Amino acid sequence: MTPDPPIPEDGSSITAEWVRRALAAGGGRVAPPSDIRVEEVGVGAGVMGQVMRCHLEYAEADDPAPESIIVKLPSVTARNRRMGKRLALYRREYDFYRSLASQFPVRTPRLLYGDFESRSHRFVLVLEDIRGMGVVDQITGASPAQARQAIRALARMHGTYWNRTHEPVMSGTYDSTNPKMRPVVQIVFLTNLVRTLKYFGDSFTSTTRQHAEDFGLCVIDHMAALGDGPRTFTHGDYRLDNLFFADGDGDDLTVIDWQVSGLSCGLYDVGYFLVGNLTIPVRRRIEREAVEEYHDIVCRAGATDFTFNECWRLYRQNTLAALLTSVIVCGGLDLDDDRSRRLAEIGLKRSLAAMEDLDVEEFISPRNRGLFANACRIAYRANWLLQGAP
Incomplete structure (x- = not known):
């Protein structure tokens, strides 16, 4: 049984080896990535957490191997982390993906791996990267x-x-x-x-x-x-x-x-x-x-x-x-x-x-x-x- 990887502090802690361990711990049967490029995508969109897109490369890729994944972590800002813990924000999202997402009536990203520390509320979610769909600018507003x-x-x-x-x-x-x-x-x-x-x-x-x-x-x-x-x-x-x-x-x-x-x-x-x-x-x-x-x-x-x-x-x-x-x-x-x-x-x-x-x-x-x-x-x-x- 593959041991769970540690929860990263930020994007710099996410390596190809960490992704390999996370996907294996989550039950994924894909080739381990040989290299990774981490791109922060949450700036300006989600102030309560870090959101990274991890671009994966493989020496020997299987067909189901994802080209990219999304990794979510708590905010780097102490004030925002305190609010996240006080209002149980990180626990709520973790619980949703662990308990409800697989049978939900509306499409959500597939959970590939997750971990949560109940005392500190540190967490990590590894999620399917949604591609080929459009996002509407909230400032412009929906039609x-x-x-x-x-x-x-x-x-x-x-x-x-x-x-x-x-x-x-x-x-x-x-x-x-x-x-x-x-x-x-x-x-x-x-x-x-x-x-x-x-x-x-x-x-x-x-x-x-x-x-x-x-x-x-x-x-x-x-x-x-x-x-x-x-x-x-x-x-x-x-x-x-x-x-x-x-x-x-x-x-x-x-x-x-x-x-x-x-x-x-x-x-x-x-x-x-x-x-x-x-x-x-x-x-x-x-x-x-x-x-x-x-x-x-x-x-x-x-x-x-x-x-x-x-x-x-x-x-x-x-x-x-x-x-x-x-x-x-x-x-x-x-x-x-x-x-x-x-x-x-x-x-x-x-x-x-x-x-x-x-x-x-x-x-x-x-x-x-x-x-x-x-x-x-x-x-x-x-x-x-x-x-x-x-």
């Missing part, structure tokens, strides 16, 4: 046809697991609305809202700023509401940078990057995608039709007692997912790369526009007036003064 294709794929995924999250196949899957995590997420949001206002304050109007601050004091209520509604398996970061579109008119789509996956309301993914990945005019034009198509597919897949009015209300409520993520990205992560910063700023502007368009005020009135809510309010104001936010 109406691409957006509907992505929503149909979501509906197939969500419909498969709709209100089946208690079944054995989902055992151990991360609960994205876990009551224990709700206070943590609220604190993380409020902390990063201060920095977001400091560095991206021009993106806010007085109204959207007030809405964002009000939402920060009721994130717990928001997550509780999602936990009480219909539940399914969600991607959590369903955006164009994580989607590969096949050429032609079919629905072939490959979805990558499952770090934020878990059990939640399916409309979380829908709201997050339509708000963050379409230009504001395109989103305004097609969002209702896209949600109607989503509703039709999940109902045909088995969602019962789920009216379109309820679906639309959940969509409006879950557009706040885009704001939640945008604030954490803008305020909590290192955005040294120009594209990462531009992507974060555009995502923030799109989420703020959706807040105004979809009248989300009814969902952001804090119900909890207890000690924790008051402590959060005081801590937010104190942090606001210390940071010198506007």
Whole structure:
């Protein structure tokens, strides 16, 4: 039996011998590579981890030997690694590929090898390299046809697991609305809202700023509401940078990057995608039709007692997912790369526009007036003064 190779620190630790051991430990029956060239491909696309494409050469190659593979590792940035561990991001992706990916209703890269250290949350994933499919620039935004294709794929995924999250196949899957995590997420949001206002304050109007601050004091209520509604398996970061579109008119789509996956309301993914990945005019034009198509597919897949009015209300409520993520990205992560910063700023502007368009005020009135809510309010104001936010 081939011993598992050590988890690399970064791309410089990935050698031909390491790949040979990883593929053998993963059960692969291919010729060992004789040489390797490592290319970093995650810059500007995934700030929570390192993504490398490894180009392989063989002295004697078998037909199934891959020309290239993808290797994923934790972020090189200490702050991002801490957030990855705090929110169990690396464990979630590892668990998805180990437990669900092989029987998933939507295409994902094939897992060739994986390892995870439960104490440190260091991990490595060796994945199939998706070639011959196109990626749409998230900054440019999806076309109406691409957006509907992505929503149909979501509906197939969500419909498969709709209100089946208690079944054995989902055992151990991360609960994205876990009551224990709700206070943590609220604190993380409020902390990063201060920095977001400091560095991206021009993106806010007085109204959207007030809405964002009000939402920060009721994130717990928001997550509780999602936990009480219909539940399914969600991607959590369903955006164009994580989607590969096949050429032609079919629905072939490959979805990558499952770090934020878990059990939640399916409309979380829908709201997050339509708000963050379409230009504001395109989103305004097609969002209702896209949600109607989503509703039709999940109902045909088995969602019962789920009216379109309820679906639309959940969509409006879950557009706040885009704001939640945008604030954490803008305020909590290192955005040294120009594209990462531009992507974060555009995502923030799109989420703020959706807040105004979809009248989300009814969902952001804090119900909890207890000690924790008051402590959060005081801590937010104190942090606001210390940071010198506007």
